[in-house]
Each structure stands twice: as C-alpha cells, then as structure tokens.
Amino acid sequence: MGRGDLRRFHRDPLGFLDGLSRARTTDVFRLPWGGWCVGDSDLALVVLRDPEFNGGLSTFYGDLLPSRSAQIALGHTIRNTIRPRLPEYRANLAEAVAQLPAAARWPETGPALVRRSLADLLLHPTSTPELRLLLARSVGAGVLIRSPTIRGRLRTELLRPRLMAALTREIARRRARGGDAGEPRDLLDAVIGGCPEETRDPVVAELYLLLYRSIVGNVGYTVAWSVLLAGLHGAPGEPWPWPAEWIVREAARHRPFVWMVGRPTPRAVEFGGVALPPGAILSVSPYLLHHDERRWSRPDLFRPERWALPQACGPYLPFSTGPFVCGGAVVAQTMATDAVAALADDARLSVAGAEARPVVTNAAAPRPFTLSRTTRSATRSPASKRR
Numbered sequence: 001m002g003r004g005d006l007r008r009f010h011r012d013p014l015g016f017l018d019g020l021s022r023a024r025t026t027d028v029f030r031l032p033w034g035g036w037c038v039g040d041s042d043l044a045l046v047v048l049r050d051p052e053f054n055g056g057l058s059t060f061y062g063d064l065l066p067s068r069s070a071q072i073a074l075g076h077t078i079r080n081t082i083r084p085r086l087p088e089y090r091a092n093l094a095e096a097v098a099q100l101p102a103a104a105r106w107p108e109t110g111p112a113l114v115r116r117s118l119a120d121l122l123l124h125p126t127s128t129p130e131l132r133l134l135l136a137r138s139v140g141a142g143v144l145i146r147s148p149t150i151r152g153r154l155r156t157e158l159l160r161p162r163l164m165a166a167l168t169r170e171i172a173r174r175r176a177r178g179g180d181a182g183e184p185r186d187l188l189d190a191v192i193g194g195c196p197e198e199t200r201d202p203v204v205a206e207l208y209l210l211l212y213r214s215i216v217g218n219v220g221y222t223v224a225w226s227v228l229l230a231g232l233h234g235a236p237g238e239p240w241p242w243p244a245e246w247i248v249r250e251a252a253r254h255r256p257f258v259w260m261v262g263r264p265t266p267r268a269v270e271f272g273g274v275a276l277p278p279g280a281i282l283s284v285s286p287y288l289l290h291h292d293e294r295r296w297s298r299p300d301l302f303r304p305e306r307w308a309l310p311q312a313c314g315p316y317l318p319f320s321t322g323p324f325v326c327g328g329a330v331v332a333q334t335m336a337t338d339a340v341a342a343l344a345d346d347a348r349l350s351v352a353g354a355e356a357r358p359v360v361t362n363a364a365a366p367r368p369f370t371l372s373r374t375t376r377s378a379t380r381s382p383a384s385k386r387r
C-alpha cells in the first residue's frame with residue numbers, strides 16, 4: 001500500500017473502504033494491502049454460503065484441528081459449557097459494573113468487564129496464580145486485538161510467549177492429573193476435553209487463546225461500540241431511549257467489530273468480473289453489506305429503532321453466515337446485551353472524547369473514550385431515598 005493510501009486508511013479506515021467500493025468498476029475489487037473484496041452484496045453472500053468457497057477447514061481455526069468435524073465438535077463443546085453459566089455471568093456483571101469508576105476509560109473497559117464477570121469460567125481459581133495474572137494482563141495488551149502501534153506490538157511480543165508457556169504448562173498439568181468425566185469446570189477443561197486426544201499441549205493452548213479472544217475480545221469490544229454509539233446519539237443526561245438488545249444489534253450493524261472475513265478461492269475462478277488464481281483471498285466486509293443503500297434505509301445513521309422491524313432490515317452478518325458462521329453467535333449476543341443492560345440500569349451515561357471512526361488492525365475497535373456513569377439512586381437526595 002502506498003504512503004498516501006496508508007495515511008488515508010489510518011485516518012478513516014471505513015471511509016477508505018467505502019471510497020474503494022464506490023470507485024470500483026467490477027463487483028470484485030482489489031484491496032491495496034492484498035487480496036480482493038466483494039463489493040456486491042448478493043455476490044458477497046454467495047462467497048460465504050456457496051460450498052465452492054466453504055469446503056475443508058474453516059479459516060477461524062486454520063489448521064489447528066485435523067478435520068472439519070473436530071472443529072464443529074469443539075465449537076459445540078464451548079457453547080454448551082458457556083450457556084448454562086450465563087445466569088452467573090449476569091449476576092457478576094451487576095457487581096462488576098457497580099465497581100467501575102464514575103468515569104472509566106474505554107474501550108478496554110468492555111473486555112475487562114466481560115473477563116471479570118466470567119473470570120472463574122474462563123479459568124478456574126485453582127489454576128496457577130501466574131497464569132491467572134498473565135490472562136488478566138492480556139486485556140489491553142494486544143492479545144485480544146492487534147495493537148496499531150509498534151510500542152504496543154512490542155509489549156504483546158513480551159507477554160504472549162510467557163502466556164503461552166504458562167498455558168501449556170497448565171494444560172500438561174491437567175492432562176497428567178487425568179480429567180474426571182464430569183462437567184468441565186472452565187473453558188480450559190472444555191478445550192482440553194473438546195479437541196482430539198492427540199492434540200499437542202501447545203496447540204490446545206492456541207485453541208484456548210483463540211476462543212478466549214472470541215469471548216472476551218469480540219464480546220467486550222461489541223459492548224464498547226454499543227455504549228459509544230448509544231452515548232453519541234442519545235440525548236445528553238437522559239437515559240437511553242432504546243432497549244439494550246436494539247442498541248447492541250444496531251452497533252454491530254453500524255460498526256461490526258469483525259469488519260472483514262476471507263475465503264481462499266479453491267481453484268482458478270472468474271468471479272464478479274475478475275479472473276482469480278487458486279488460493280486468492282476473497283474478502284467479504286460485513287461493514288459494506290451493512291451500509292448497502294439498496295438494502296438498508298439510511299444505513300449511515302445509527303438508528304436502534306430500526307430493529308423494531310427486523311424483517312425490514314438488509315443483510316446482517318456481524319457473525320458471518322454460511323457453513324462457517326460464528327459458533328457462539330446467540331451466546332455472544334446475549335452476553336453483550338446483558339452487559340449493556342447492566343451498564344444502563346438505573347444510570348445516566350455520557351461519553352466524552354468519543355467518535356465513530358474505528359482503529360482497524362485485524363478487527364475494527366473504537367478509539368479511546370471516556371464513559372461517565374451516574375446511578376440515579378446515587379443522585380437522589382438522602383431525603384428522597386428515605387421516602
């Protein structure tokens with residue numbers, strides 16, 4: 001990518017992608033950082049749904065697992081481990097939200113809140129203190145989302161090997177002890193039990209971190225987008241006028257955290273007016289689909305009330321679609337909605353320093369902002385509280 005493009009991309013990544021898509025002369029256009037992007041919404045859905053582009057192993061797991069059936073089995077195990085623990089997550093959220101400072105620094109507070117509310121399920125308290133500490137430090141250290149700065153990436157390079165080594169030791173320890181056949185106590189037990197027995201300890205560690213990132217990072221940053229956008233568009237000093245579920249849905253439409261998903265072409269194909277060699281990466285951008293003016297009314301506006309009529313909405317894929325759709329979509333939607341509801345409960349929220357332009361590395365995260373939260377019970381006078 002040339003310097004000019006790089007500058008424009010950093011300044012406004014989504015505007016840059018919009019510009020490329022508008023200027024395209026074919027339905028598929030070249031991305032300056034490599035690969036191709038599908039600009040036409042119908043063709044984009046074909047790429048995600050057609051068996052031609054979705055055979056073999058999913059790009060999410062890469063080659064960490066030996067077969068598609070092993071990938072699917074692990075996804076099911078993880079979802080079934082988290083789902084029954086959601087009431088516990090909800091109860092912990094209320095406590096974690098109550099302990100936030102009156103003015104908290106976001107977006108990191110999003111993942112921190114999710115991590116804290118799910119702490120014992122992510123890693124059982126009997127795990128080594130070193131590993132617990134390293135995982136806690138992973139929030140905001142480039143493990144959940146790639147840092148945009150060299151300094152940030154250096155910090156990640158220092159933390160990540162230590163985290164992987166501690167995880168691998170914990171996995172070896174648990175495997176040597178032998179699992180009891182009961183329910184997994186935490187996500188790590190679920191990953192150990194949910195992948196084929198011959199999977200090596202360091203690979204189990206990679207799989208754990210991949211799923212940990214999906215849960216803490218993807219859900220946490222989705223919560224951050226939700227409060228940022230609701231804060232920017234709600235009336236200042238007033239409670240938000242929308243149900244938490246609509247806010248989360250609309251935030252994931254307007255600013256999908258996973259802004260691109262890619263599929264390699266299985267052979268030389270002519271697609272969208274372009275001749276592609278085998279192995280070329282065809283990317284689909286949920287952002288572009290969510291802003292297709294032919295399929296959405298005023299997609300440029302953040303309008304949670306559009307979700308009162310979901311049947312009138314256009315193609316919506318924050319969790320992708322087709323055979324490789326997110327295995328935790330329903331759980332993730334519930335977790336994000338619960339977190340936004342807990343933050344908005346009995347509170348007035350206002351954002352400062354917020355803007356809707358993201359920072360894009362491997363995903364689209366909000367830029368730093370502050371969220372101030374005042375509970376209405378705290379602002380009532382002692383006399384009115386007694387009444």
Ligand code: HEM
Pocket residue numbers: 058059060061071072074075078079082211214215218219222257258261262318319320321323324325326327328329331332333336
């Ligand atoms: C808001 C939060 C989340 C978002 C936005 C999200 C989004 C996605 C996306 C876009 C994909 C890739 C699909 C593709 O390549 O087409 C994916 C895959 C996946 N996600 Fe999520 N995810 C979230 C949370 C979760 C959670 C909480 C879990 C676990 C409970 C989870 C488990 C998975 C799994 C297992 C896959 C791989 C599916 C497969 O290849 O079989 N995700 N996710």
